[in-house]
Amino acid sequence: MADGFSLDPRLAGTSVEVGDWPLCHVRLADDARWPWLLLIPRRAGAVELFDLSSEDRAVLVEEASRAAEIVRDLIQADKTNVATLGNQVPQMHVHVIGRLKGDAGWPGPIWGVGEAEPYMHAERERLVVTIRDRM
Amino acid sequence: MADGFSLDPRLAGTSVEVGDWPLCHVRLADDARWPWLLLIPRRAGAVELFDLSSEDRAVLVEEASRAAEIVRDLIQADKTNVATLGNQVPQMHVHVIGRLKGDAGWPGPIWGVGEAEPYMHAERERLVVTIRDRM
Numbered sequence: 299m300a301d302g303f304s305l306d307p308r309l310a311g312t313s314v315e316v317g318d319w320p321l322c323h324v325r326l327a328d329d330a331r332w333p334w335l336l337l338i339p340r341r342a343g344a345v346e347l348f349d350l351s352s353e354d355r356a357v358l359v360e361e362a363s364r365a366a367e368i369v370r371d372l373i374q375a376d377k378t379n380v381a382t383l384g385n386q387v388p389q390m391h392v393h394v395i396g397r398l399k400g401d402a403g404w405p406g407p408i409w410g411v412g413e414a415e416p417y418m419h420a421e422r423e424r425l426v427v428t429i430r431d432r433m
Numbered sequence: 434m435a436d437g438f439s440l441d442p443r444l445a446g447t448s449v450e451v452g453d454w455p456l457c458h459v460r461l462a463d464d465a466r467w468p469w470l471l472l473i474p475r476r477a478g479a480v481e482l483f484d485l486s487s488e489d490r491a492v493l494v495e496e497a498s499r500a501a502e503i504v505r506d507l508i509q510a511d512k513t514n515v516a517t518l519g520n521q522v523p524q525m526h527v528h529v530i531g532r533l534k535g536d537a538g539w540p541g542p543i544w545g546v547g548e549a550e551p552y553m554h555a556e557r558e559r560l561v562v563t564i565r566d567r568m
Contacts, residue, residue, distance in 0.1 A: 346501060346512075346513055347494070347497060347498040347501050347515055348498045348499075348501055348502050348505075350498075352495060355491075355494045355495065355498060356491040356494065358494065359493065360487060360490065363483045363485075364483075366481060366483055367483050370481070370483075377480075377481075377520050377523070378481055378482070379516070379517070379518045379519075379520070380482055380516065380517050381514070382514070383512075383542055384512055384514075385512050385514070385532060385539065385540035385541070385542075386540050388512070405520035406520070406544060407516075407518055407520075407542055407544050409541060409542050410541050410542075
């Protein structure tokens with residue numbers, strides 16, 4: 299891809315492609331317990347927020363905000379969680395998750411909670427199309 | 434404070450004031466296990482990223498990036514974690530945490546890990562001054 303960017307296979311392996319925004323590649327985590335998007339800035343070598351230019355950061359936060367609206371709308375979420383952690387996969391990726399009071403991890407964060415519950419194939423495809431329509 | 438903003442007492446009760454940036458009130462979480470800043474946009478009623486204006490979001494991500502550099506420098510952190518969750522305290526606040534490989538929660542996130550270890554008073558005051566000098 300452009301400028302040497304290539305998606306980390308650990309991110310690719312647990313999610314499916316949704317599409318691309320001006321800065322970020324957008325993926326859906328394959329876990330039916332909550333709507334969970336991954337936004338990966340297409341910038342080779344970016345790990346930390348301060349690795350991006352100020353211009354890229356402004357775009358990133360707009361795309362994260364839009365992603366949060368999308369996951370909110372999908373389930374009428376009570377809260378969205380937005381985070382860039384990267385302790386296990388350093389390639390910068392922003393998690394955007396729709397949360398419901400009483401979901402499996404509530405009120406804690408979702409990382410490390412139980413096991414992923416992969417979508418049924420047809421359900422996942424429908425959801426990807428729905429998200430893509432709102433991007 | 435301006436425009437009806439007032440700090441949620443649950444945020445105030447677990448942290449100490451460091452200072453103010455153009456958008457955010459900045460606090461240090463009282464937990465000596467990792468350098469952990471809280472950035473609270475001084476905007477009454479803001480809960481979600483999409484509650485802020487685009488202009489405020491651009492400032493927020495700059496302040497979060499600067500905070501990440503500060504916590505990185507404090508401990509030569511291996512990674513910074515930046516997140517807005519708000520499942521327990523809805524008032525928008527961004528966590529910015531410096532992480533070291535092998536710290537108490539590594540490689541998971543730090544929320545809900547063990548018990549906070551409050552700073553010794555003098556140590557905390559020194560740290561607040563150090564952070565303030567870098568803001």
